[in-house]
Amino acid sequence: MDKKITISKERYSRSWPLKMAWRDSRKSRAKLVLFIASISLGIAALVGITSFRENLLDEIDQQAKSLLGADFSVSGNKDLPDSLFYKFKWLSSSESKETFFSSMVLFPRTDGTRLTQVRALEGDYPYYGEIETDPPSAATRFKTGQYAIVDEKLLIQYNVEMGDSVLVGNLGFEIIGRIKRIPGQTNVGSSVAPVVYIPRQYVPETGLVKKGSRINYVTYYQFHPDIDTSNVWAEARDLAEGSGYDVDTIEDRKEETGRSFRDLSSFLELIAFTALLLGCLGVASSIYVYVKGKVQAVAVLRCLGMKATQAINIYLVQVASFGLIGSLIGCTIGVIIHLFLPEVTREFVPIDLTPTIYWPAILAGVLIGIVISVLFGLLSLVGLRRVSPLSAIRFGFESVKLRVDPLVTLIGAVVIIFLYLALWWQLGDPYYALIYTAILTGAIVILYGMGKGLSWAMKKIIPNSMPFVWRQGLSNLYRPNNQTVILVTTLGLSTAFLAMLYFMQDLLVQRVSLAGENERPNTILFDIQTNQKESLRQMTVDYDLPVMQDVPIVTMRLLEVNGKNKDEAWNDTTARIPGWAFNREYRVTYRDSLIDSETLVEGEWLGRILNPDDSIFISISRGYAENLNVGIGDELLFNVQGALIKTYIGSFRDIDWRRVQTNFLVVFPEGVLEQAPQFHVLITRINRNDVSARYQQAVVRQFPNVSIIDLELILKTLEDILGKVAFVIQFMALFSIGTGLVVMISSIILSKFQRMQENVLLRTLGAARQQLWKIIAAEYFFLGGLGAIAGLALAIVFTILLGRFVFEFTFVPSSVHMMVIFLAISFTSVTIGLLNSRNIVRRSPLEVLRNEV
């Protein structure tokens, strides 16, 4: 009686799922538009950024020589001695010398003054690339006489024309050209420190090179093409570095430039990846909606004898195919973004970028798109395994509901692993990838929990006395089949990301503007010689300006730590003293008390030496002490311009470096350095721009060697730079915003699916259109609002943590930004909800029941 049934697999055509997938998709393609949009926006951002990064690194490789302008340079705060100069000279075919320093310049015709970077050049530098000027000949002609070429932004800012003169120190130069671009310098860089080039032979006549002046000397070399430098190069470099000079090669510059732009591109990649992740949520929710609509068809197919895996295969083929289409569209948009990014980032990038298509990024984009589609699609598709054929004869049978499945948990784990691997590939760092994956996963878990909590809370707090329409709308947030959790999660994540972008910008602006608050110093004068100190102080008082600080500065070098000099410390691995501690020049002050930016954290503050034979107890910063691996009572030997001074560490201080005032790693007590060669810094506050301009002009005319930092100008420049950075970030964030909107639309369509039958029944029972509109508006307003609140809460917590632990700053979120984000998300949610529901409200209930329920 009992006959064995065998499954003869070969009888099922392998191509049949493909055929069915094609047939089934014909009338469903429009429904997958959101899915394609979700994938394509995320992939577009990813491909665009990855291509940009690779393009940038490739160009840095190709244009490396022009970044430095020479094969190598040797720089230091003293001119290269002949012994070293010739050590390198015989390797090279040509050499150029540059002396550069910060100095005020004055444009006499317009009375404009500005702190600039004066670069005095001699020789044929640059050997690679060029100083782009207008007219082009000015780039070389300025070296032939008492001429200068000046940054074009500076000329525009101070209304200076060709033929005008610029006063550098005591000497005037005729301006014969505008500098448009300098090898290796960005536009942002030139905004911060605009450059004035003068011939090097005139430097002594400017009167700016005095004892204690901070002057840098660079010698540029071009390798001789016929000399093999490989044997002697390392020895020469060691010799120079051992003598306190920095040697910079094309490789060094390439690495340094690549590293800084890798940081920028990593940040943009994180934004792109977040767009992709939001896209994944869009994929998950749009496929969930899609699969929901297919449950009945699957039940029928199951009745007709189709196996569960075949049903999954049909839709998996569709998902993979649409994932491919979405990825291809994304790659195309990504390539277009890549064409625009060099334009957007031109201000930051020191080289010319010619966009080229980077195929590995496109291939990776396509693969990631397909894998993401399949993995996030499977989260819903595996539910089809549980669709009972009984659903075909009993609509509303329990299996129509896609239930939680252990396989979904497994796929969820695979998704997290995949995201981690993709991030690793993208960021090139397994640790950062892990942190970012953990943050994203944690954020989703937190938002999910918040969604659950809010849904539960709604049930408890809605009063029965509330008008029906509002009660109905709000009750939908916790009733069976509610979408509160999924919407709070998806909207919350999109909101959190967008809010964080704004908050980060707020944080940076707050951090900078705090420095310029009322009654804090805003003008710093430095390089003041001892004999100028009193007259400058008097001039400041004459202008009714307060002398807030007047600080002496003595330069010195560290010779020994606890009796170990540089070589001994290097050989003693237990000492753990870094080499830079001996190589750098220290700017040190002396005073008898702490200032308000300092806190004594260990030891005893000794402000004055009473007897010249007493031991000298100095105070150092705690961070510096940790780097030096020293404790209270340890011995430091300094070389103060030829005089050796033995000191002991008496105390550690914590320093608030953000304060606009002079802060020092090392502070001596009074009674030690008074007679040492020194210069001074004067700090004041100027409230009016006209007074500031007049004061600066007077200072530059009477004390040409004194430099002035105008904090208002710095703030303005920083604001300008931040604005440009924000533009780049916002440009990339557009993709996240776009994907967030798609996710929102998908989620709302999902809830429409759930609510449609209920709304149609309400209409059938006599609800007026206006009442339905109100119910729908209330539901979506609260859904959007809850999502926005959850996202904002997450963003605020994260930004506060970031402020506290990274920027060491207490972040106060802007209530205006919070309100704008909350309202924008809530009203977008209401608008999309109402637009989506117009069919239910406008058409006859029967028509809707027949076609869509």
Add this chain to the structure above:
Amino acid sequence: MSAILTVEGITKIYQSGSKNVQVLDAIDFSVDEGKTMAIVGPSGSGKTTLLGLCAGLDSVTQGQITLNRILLNRLSEDELAQVRNRYVGFVFQNFQLIPTLTALENVMVPLELRGVGKARLRSEELLKRVGLGDRMDHYPTQLSGGEQQRVAIARAFSNDPKILFADEPTGNLDDETGKSVEDLLFEINREKGTTLIIVTHDVELAKKTDQIIRLKGGRIVD
């Protein structure tokens, strides 16, 4: 003549929340090959549940069902799917055509699932047989209720089933269309020699069958 369907002492209990609800209790009957049978009874009497169990759409709580000499209780879901594909046809009250497929493609599905060659040709013939030779490329939404049910009948017979289950096949149709669909169903059934099991409220339709089972409260009352 041997029995194509034997139902022995079946019970079906569903869990509803924390309660067990007994839908069918100690049902016994058998149907011979080529015969017709109607299952009648008031709403909630367990008719559709019984049909689902007999067709291998669901599993029994107790008892056993043998279909075409195959004991359904022992089969996995995939094996049951294969049994349905080889031996069973369905006609549903609400037609249950796949909305994204054309009429022809709907009919082809059971044959294609089975890997049968010439699926298109055989399906075209069946559609012509039910009078829809000129509507083959139409989608379900482009067809009237009667036409949709005729496509469903063509699909039900496309795999030459041994037994055909029809759940209220005329329940969603007006009297005239219902009558013509009913006639078509019996006509093709006779031609093919298929066993037909109909769940219906329609006493007149039930009278046309060889055997009637009346259900009430999950038990056979007659």
